[in-house]
Amino acid sequence: xxxxxxxxxxxxxxxxxxxxxxxxxxxxxxxxxxxxxxxxxxxxxxxxxxxxxxxxxxxxxxxxxxxxxxxxxxxxxxxxxxxxxxxxxxxxxxxxxxxxxxxxxxxxxxxxxxxxxxxxxxxxxxxxxxxxxxxxxxxxxxxxxxxxxxxxxxxxxxxxxxxxxxxxxxxxxxxxxxxxxxxxxxxxxxxxxxxxxxxxxxxxxxxxxxxxxxxxxxxxxxxxxxxxxxxxxxxxxxxxxxxxxxxxxxxxxxxxxxxxxxxxxxxxxxxxxxxxxxxxxxxxxxxxxxxxxxxxxxxxxxxxxxxxxxxxxxxxxxxxxxxxxxxxxxxxxxxxxxxxxxxxxxxxxxxxxxxxxxxxxxxxxxxxxxxxxxxxxxxxxxxxxxxxxxxxxxxxxxxxxxxxxxxxxxxxxxxxxxxxxxxxxxxx
Ligand SMILES: *Cc1c(COP(=O)(O)O)cnc(C)c1O
Numbered sequence: 107x108x109x110x111x112x113x114x115x116x117x118x119x120x121x122x123x124x125x126x127x128x129x130x131x132x133x134x135x136x137x138x139x140x141x142x143x144x145x146x147x148x149x150x151x152x153x154x155x156x157x158x159x160x161x162x163x164x165x166x167x168x169x170x171x172x173x174x175x176x177x178x179x180x181x182x183x184x185x186x187x188x189x190x191x192x193x194x195x196x197x198x199x200x201x202x203x204x205x206x207x208x209x210x211x212x213x214x215x216x217x218x219x220x221x222x223x224x225x226x227x228x229x230x231x232x233x234x235x236x237x238x239x240x241x242x243x244x245x246x247x248x249x250x251x252x253x254x255x256x257x258x259x260x261x262x263x264x265x266x267x268x269x270x271x272x273x274x275x276x277x278x279x280x281x282x283x284x285x286x287x288x289x290x291x292x293x294x295x296x297x298x299x300x301x302x303x304x305x306x307x308x309x310x311x312x313x314x315x316x317x318x319x320x321x322x323x324x325x326x327x328x329x330x331x332x333x334x335x336x337x338x339x340x341x342x343x344x345x346x347x348x349x350x351x352x353x354x355x356x357x358x359x360x361x362x363x364x365x366x367x368x369x370x371x372x373x374x375x376x377x378x379x380x381x382x383x384x385x386x387x388x389x390x391x392x393x394x395x396x397x398x399x400x401x402x403x404x405x406x407x408x409x410x411x412x413x414x415x416x417x418x419x420x421x422x423x424x425x426x427x428x429x430x431x432x433x434x435x436x437x438x439x440x441x442x443x444x445x446x447x448x449x450x451x452x453x454x455x456x457x458x459x460x461x462x463x464x465x466x467x468x469x470x471x472x473x474x475x476x477x478x479x480x481x482x483x484x485x486x487x488x489x490x491x492x493x494x495x496x497x498x499x500x501x502x503x504x505x506x507x508x509x510x511x512x513x514x515x516x517x518x519x520x521x522x523x524x525x526x527x528x529x530x531x532x533x534x
Pocket of ligand 1: 226254255256306311339341342343376
């Protein structure tokens with residue numbers, strides 16, 4: 107007898123495999139992605155398409171400053187998009203003017219330019235430096251090893267890591283690298299062509315390494331002495347992540363003359379937009395007018411919609427005292443990791459960071475991670491994922507925690523419990 111009802115499809119519907127196959131077929135494979143297909147989030151919680159829940163301590167790489175799906179951002183998006191989404195930079199509009207004013211008030215006398223990403227903000231700094239030194243024939247920018255400044259050609263040229271440059275040579279000329287936190291090396295590297303120094307206040311991708319107070323104050327003195335611009339890449343470590351708006355403000359707290367410190371230019375992005383793409387750079391007076399009319403531009407940068415979201419985020423951060431929260435919950439979390447490092451020295455080598463930018467360096471030879479394969483940082487991250495926690499690897503042996511600035515202490519405690527469960531297994 108012939109079947110009338112058709113057979114059910116032989117392949118069981120599998121959303122995860124289906125989405126991954128869309129990527130494999132259609133998305134350029136420049137990322138080694140983790141085996142997770144995410145579906146939705148709320149605060150510091152994330153769910154994948156199989157329904158598994160994760161505690162998110164990665165924050166979309168220090169981007170989701172208010173966590174996932176915060177109602178404040180949804181409301182700002184709806185309200186502004188009903189009025190004006192985009193007009194280009196040929197005209198004035200209130201959100202960009204107001205956001206620039208907020209940033210200037212938070213940093214110091216100067217002016218801002220808005221971009222769509224971190225690397226574009228850095229590109230603005232490179233052009234500022236070139237313009238500054240142009241008439242004297244100076245163009246060289248010194249950056250540090252293990253720095254990260256983005257993925258455009260100038261970004262990878264500025265970045266002090268060979269792995270991002272490989273295969274894309276020749277690099278944009280005019281970038282040199284020296285060891286981080288080494289003032290003498292910086293002094294020795296300055297040539298008659300040098301025009302600027304670019305450093306992160308806390309190296310992020312390089313493994314969560316804060317600058318020392320002496321380094322920052324020394325760089326300022328060196329730049330004044332040699333007529334160089336001191337530029338800071340605050341794309342990852344900025345926006346209250348350290349417990350202060352800028353990481354240098356936190357690093358120099360209580361240090362003699364520390365409150366007088368001011369860089370000449372700062373790049374920002376990541377947490378600034380909480381997930382909506384926006385970046386910015388601030389330039390100190392008297393350099394703020396160097397990029398005069400016609401010298402720099404962007405079609406999308408600083409749109410009413412992007413600026414409205416960034417303004418709302420600043421408002422929530424201030425209203426809910428999230429800088430203090432980053433400082434307090436960050437100290438609690440870092441303290442918890444340090445206790446784990448003492449208890450399990452065979453797994454955790456060191457813990458470092460400021461506020462909610464915390465790095466955990468794994469011990470060099472964990473038996474479970476011996477042999478060929480992925481780096482210990484990636485293997486550890488996979489174990490955390492299995493246990494229900496999202497973290498971000500950096501370098502070969504470092505785990506980064508860059509959660510939402512409104513992370514609750516209970517969530518930090520849950521995170522420590524999950525991390526201990528993974529560490530304890532590796533130690534035994
Ligand atoms: C992420 C990052 C960048 C690049 O930002 P994009 O938005 O990816 O272009 C630049 N500098 C630092 C320090 C970063 O962490």
